[in-house]
Amino acid sequence: MKVGDIRRVELPSGAAAVYRLADGFYATADLCSHGDASLADGELEDDNILxxxxxxxFCVRTGAAVAAPCIDPIATYPLEIVDGTVTLVWTGD
Ligand code: FES
Structure with a gap:
């Protein structure tokens, strides 16, 4: 993944969106908290996914809603990077 890329990852419960920012990788829930939209189909604007x-x-670092009509935050997930492989750390839903 290059800077600015977004990838959807299936989880045991739902899906996550993984983002590559200039300083590393971040992951959030893929489902928008406002409606039935996949954030992996959105666009990154600085640290925010539209x-x-x-x-x-939403801020992809914190999951906070940062622009209307989104109000409720989305989950964030920790990532581990070992030997260049990015792994989402799944701890349940
Ligand atoms: S469904 Fe995401 S902003 Fe409305």
């Missing part, structure tokens, strides 16, 4: 449906946004 939802493709109504253009609300």
């Amino acid at each position: 939802c493709p449906y109504h253009l609300g946004s």
